[in-house]
Amino acid sequence: MFLAIFLFIIGLAVLVAGAEFLVRGASSLAQKWGVPAIVIGLTIVAFGTSMPELVVNLFSAFRGATDIAIGNVIGSNTANILLILGITALIYPLSVKKNTTWKEIPFALLAVVLVFIMGNDRLFDGVDFNALTRTDGLALIAFLGIFMFYIVSLARQGEASEEKARVYSTWLSATFTIGGLAALFVGGKILVDNAVILARLAGMSEVLIGLTIVAVGTSLPELATSVVAVIRKQNDIAVGNIVGSNIFNVFWILGLTGTILPLPFNSIINFDVLVSITATLLLFLFMFIGARRKLDRWQGAMFILLYAVYVAYLVYRG
Secondary structure: OHHHHHHHHHHHHHHHHHHHHHHHHHHHHHHHHOOOHHHHHHHHHHHHHOHHHHHHHHHHHHOOOHHHHHHHHHHHHHHHHHHHHHHHHHHOOEEOOHHHHHHHHHHHHHHHHHHHHHHOHHHHHOOOOOEEOHHHHHHHHHHHHHHHHHHHHHHHOOOOOOOOOOOOOHHHHHHHHHHHHHHHHHHHHHHHHHHHHHHHHOOOOHHHHHHHHHHHHHHHHHHHHHHHHHHOOOHHHHHHHHHHHHHHHHHHHHHHHHHHOOEEOOHHHHHHHHHHHHHHHHHHHHOOOOOOOEEOHHHHHHHHHHHHHHHHHHHHHO
8 A cells, every 4th residue: 555655646747747848848948949839739649648548448348347448538528628728827827729619619529529429328319328339439530630630720820929939949849748648648647547546445435536536537647737837837738738739638549449449338337427517618618708718716726626526426326
């Protein structure tokens, strides 16, 4: 037990260091190449910080722990918005780009709505099972292709980032970015593996572990990256990281996992999917409440409060 706690702390330290290097490298590349920082946030950073979710999902699926695999993605998406954006906005109010408000957040909403539809075969098709099948997985990956096409068109607009960052050489920027991603991957795996050990010692169920310990653990790269980004006044990376991660989590990670191995869908997770839908919808609505396209501190505080209530319910539900 003490070894698990020690390794948990080591994993957290590696995560924080990885986030620092990733933000430095990614924001430097955006400045050097004249690419909008939101594009870097939605692709390199979002994909990199989603790597722990991918590792956990593949390991969980092959070990037959499908509740952890699905709960990890849904729980991570909820934690990304309510907990991580909440904490980030509490540190510093977040300005959100027009494209993010009208295109990327709705795309993230579409992703989690599709999980609800695809996972409820009994409800929508009248069959005797609920599962994310290989067909569903391939469809999710196809949606990722559409999203990446949008990202390419966004990059071609060539609008340079308004948020200035320290510029390093291309070689050093790439080293920081790749090294940061590697540290996030390693730190995330160490942290999550030992968190699961501690949770199982405490007698938690697979669904609860997936939706809480694993979900928050695999979201720690997003938390570390977004907090470092907002402290460095890199708002586009901070927001793009979260929204992009939520899109990648469903379309890429859940899509790939379901394509490799069909995932039985536990109907108890429906409530959690609806919570994730509500969180994403609330983020969209917050763009029009108060300062337009801005996530204020009070909204961040509300997100954190809602997440605390949600976790308390999960613990009560068991």
